[in-house]
Amino acid sequence: MLPISYWSVLALIFCTYVGPLSYSLQTLESVENLREQRSPVKIAIVGGGIGGTSNAFFLRDLFGEEAAITLFEKNTIGGRLATVSIAGAQYEMGGSIIHPRNLYMKQFLQDFGLKERETKGTDGTLGIYNGEEFLFQSSRYSLLTLIKMLWRYGFDIFRLNWTIDKVLNKFARIYDFQDGGQSFTDIEGIMKAMGGEEFIGWLHKPLDVVLREEGFSERFIQELAAIATRANYGQNPDMMGFAGMVSLAGAMPGLWSIEGGNKLVPQQLLQRSGATLMQSQVQSVERVTGKSAEKPILRVTWNEPAKGDQSDVFDIVMIASPIEDNLSGIAFTGFDHPITANFTGDYRHTVASFIEGRQRPSTFGISPKGQLPGSIITNAEVPLNIRTLAKNYPVDYNPETFNASRQVYKVFSTGVLNDTQMDALFESYSEVTHHDWLAYPYYHERKTFPGFVLSEGLFYPNAIEWAASAMEMAVIGSRNSAILAYQYWHGESPKGKVGTSRTRQEL
Numbered sequence: 119m120l121p122i123s124y125w126s127v128l129a130l131i132f133c134t135y136v137g138p139l140s141y142s143l144q145t146l147e148s149v150e151n152l153r154e155q156r157s158p159v160k161i162a163i164v165g166g167g168i169g170g171t172s173n174a175f176f177l178r179d180l181f182g183e184e185a186a187i188t189l190f191e192k193n194t195i196g197g198r199l200a201t202v203s204i205a206g207a208q209y210e211m212g213g214s215i216i217h218p219r220n221l222y223m224k225q226f227l228q229d230f231g232l233k234e235r236e237t238k239g240t241d242g243t244l245g246i247y248n249g250e251e252f253l254f255q256s257s258r259y260s261l262l263t264l265i266k267m268l269w270r271y272g273f274d275i276f277r278l279n280w281t282i283d284k285v286l287n288k289f290a291r292i293y294d295f296q297d298g299g300q301s302f303t304d305i306e307g308i309m310k311a312m313g314g315e316e317f318i319g320w321l322h323k324p325l326d327v328v329l330r331e332e333g334f335s336e337r338f339i340q341e342l343a344a345i346a347t348r349a350n351y352g353q354n355p356d357m358m359g360f361a362g363m364v365s366l367a368g369a370m371p372g373l374w375s376i377e378g379g380n381k382l383v384p385q386q387l388l389q390r391s392g393a394t395l396m397q398s399q400v401q402s403v404e405r406v407t408g409k410s411a412e413k414p415i416l417r418v419t420w421n422e423p424a425k426g427d428q429s430d431v432f433d434i435v436m437i438a439s440p441i442e443d444n445l446s447g448i449a450f451t452g453f454d455h456p457i458t459a460n461f462t463g464d465y466r467h468t469v470a471s472f473i474e475g476r477q478r479p480s481t482f483g484i485s486p487k488g489q490l491p492g493s494i495i496t497n498a499e500v501p502l503n504i505r506t507l508a509k510n511y512p513v514d515y516n517p518e519t520f521n522a523s524r525q526v527y528k529v530f531s532t533g534v535l536n537d538t539q540m541d542a543l544f545e546s547y548s549e550v551t552h553h554d555w556l557a558y559p560y561y562h563e564r565k566t567f568p569g570f571v572l573s574e575g576l577f578y579p580n581a582i583e584w585a586a587s588a589m590e591m592a593v594i595g596s597r598n599s600a601i602l603a604y605q606y607w608h609g610e611s612p613k614g615k616v617g618t619s620r621t622r623q624e625l
């Protein structure tokens with residue numbers, strides 16, 4: 119049951135915005151009548167992850183009090199940003215690392231008074247494992263690690279820095295475009311604006327091919343690039359180039375996360391947007407006015423366990439959750455074209471397991487008393503089924519108080535680890551929990567991409583995931599969709615309105 123206060127707020131909003139009765143569109147008389155009653159603009163957002171909540175935040179920024187925003191979330195706010203409780207502490211279960219040049223996430227951190235999580239004292243050593251032996255192991259001493267890397271990968275270490283720097287400089291152009299009120303209807307448009315034909319090409323070209331063209335060696339591709347793509351997207355270097363480059367950026371130094379959990383950001387975004395939260399699963403979106411209507415009305419139907427099916431009408435609907443493979447379970451009806459036609463992609467399973475226990479070094483060819491690297495990343499499929507096995511630290515990690523005897527390990531694997539695999543990895547374990555995510559798109563070759571505009575008044579911020587899936591990407595897709603919605607509603611660019619963003623000036 120929802121608290122009474124929630125319903126009274128909802129009732130107030132309904133009375134203020136749509137009159138005492140919610141719409142029953144079965145008895146629609148006149149679209150224009152309804153439009154008058156429905157001022158201000160009514161916006162529904164489906165999905166309360168970082169995408170949907172930042173969408174609500176940017177919509178509020180653009181529309182101000184002119185908009186009544188309702189956000190539907192079937193589970194918990196945060197979506198793929200979530201924590202799990204194990205060994206008496208909370209650990210990041212989904213999206214965990216943020217790049218230092220992710221300016222929106224940095225801005226939210228500052229604006230919401232949040233703190234970066236302490237990492238000093240964590241074991242940052244790394245081993246690349248091919249299923250038989252460690253191909254490379256870093257040292258606790260950074261100078262020694264650099265020498266070892268230069269020895270094995272040579273000049274490619276510097277080439278990687280330059281390449282990622284070049285990519286990030288181009289990527290950063292999106293902040294200027296969005297501050298200037300510019301929007302894009304498709305992924306290709308965003309890619310072109312940021313990185314011209316090169317970025318568009320990377321949507322279609324595998325990372326290994328891109329890296330070879332950039333002059334990287336085969337050893338670099340099969341080892342360093344492979345661990346970046348496998349750790350960040352559970353895929354190999356033959357995945358598509360742009361997402362592959364994002365995964366390489368995710369392997370660079372300076373990565374951070376939010377103290378207390380990354381999910382605090384979507385929680386804050388929702389609160390500050392002033393959107394009304396509907397804890398329900400949306401079942402369908404229907405276009406209920408004919409083709410001739412100047413702007414259509416969209417009916418959203420959702421299910422409430424206590425009340426059954428409910429519906430209301432909106433001017434604008436944002437689908438802030440993947441709809442490929444019917445992942446969100448939403449039926450689209452009444453549109454003049456099939457909304458999800460050509461949405462053929464699938465999402466990659468990633469099982470995140472958390473284990474409080476003691477590792478078994480002998481499985482990795484290390485003497486029983488020997489030390490394994492803090493993070494083990496496989497560069498190819500291995501019989502143990504793991505992609506990564508790493509020491510993990512709580513979201514409120516404090517080196518002074520951390521109890522090292524309760525070390526928790528995080529394993530990413532394709533499926534749930536069976537008893538034999540668990541015994542091979544751990545001599546003993548006291549607590550285990552796992553979550554099977556449909557984590558990110560499978561970035562294989564595709565000819566077409568979903569657009570940000572599904573139909574008049576119906577937008578799809580998550581289209582951006584087909585370029586690359588990451589928190590910052592979700593925010594960029596959501597701000598783009600908010601600008602598109604403003605332009606759609608007002609028939610003009612929101613230049614002056616979004617120009618107030620301080621993202622660039624303050625960071």
Ligand SMILES: Cc1cc2nc3c(=O)[nH]c(=O)nc-3n(C[C@H](O)[C@H](O)[C@H](O)COP(=O)(O)OP(=O)(O)OC[C@H]3O[C@@H](n4cnc5c(N)ncnc54)[C@H](O)[C@@H]3O)c2cc1C
Nearest residue numbers: 165167168169192197198213214215400439446557588589
């Ligand atoms: C294991 C893992 C590790 C990751 N690591 C990183 C990382 O280190 N760094 C990084 O930047 N990114 C990472 N990511 C990716 C990042 O988490 C996602 O790109 C981002 O969180 C997606 O946000 P979103 O809001 O678009 O989607 P989601 O978070 O999936 O939100 C969609 C929401 O919609 C809700 N929903 C769906 N259908 C309906 C419906 N019909 N009605 C109502 N609600 C509905 C869902 O319950 C969900 O809460 C990782 C993801 C995973 C799974």
